[in-house]
Amino acid sequence: MLKLSHTSGLRLLGAALVCAGYAALTACTSADSDLARFIEDTKKEPGGRVEPLPEIKPYETFVYTAADMRSPFLPSTPxxxxxxxxxxxxxxxxxxxxxxxxxxxLKMVGTLRLGGHMFGLVQTKDGLVHRVTAGEHLGQAEGKITDITPAKISLIEIVPDSLGGYMERPAALALNE
Incomplete structure (x- = not known):
């Protein structure tokens, strides 16, 4: 192995630093000259044509005329x-x-007349038969029996309407023969 004295090692180190510095400086100058040449070439080229801006139409204001009407997003009050x-x-x-x-x-299965009074016979889904008369209620919609004839039992139901209230709706149970 080669032995170097302290002074010759410092000389060698100094020479290496000088070479590295020179290489760094020459690399920067060549890049700058390329950049300067590119800028000059770009300035010599004619510029592109810029399209004119489109015509802007004036904004037309909108007048809301339904402010005093009921909001469709709030529930209506009965x-x-x-x-x-x-x-x-x-x-x-x-x-x-x-x-x-x-x-x-429910199913109407017949009628019964007792002492001038007409009764309807209604069978439930479990097979039991019940006697009903006018004025009584049946069904889940508040159905009130209004009339009983040998052919049908007429009633009026109270059902919800689309306005948040209720309305009467006619219904009937007909005799199945």
């Missing part, structure tokens, strides 16, 4: 709409046995 008729289910009335069944599960 009595406020034209469809309110004051009809309501009686929540204090005791429910009758046949009101627990849906009207389409």
């Amino acid at each position: 009595g406020a709409g034209a469809g309110y008729s004051g009809i309501r289910p009686d929540s204090k009335r005791n429910r009758e046995f046949l009101e627990q069944f849906s009207l389409d599960t």
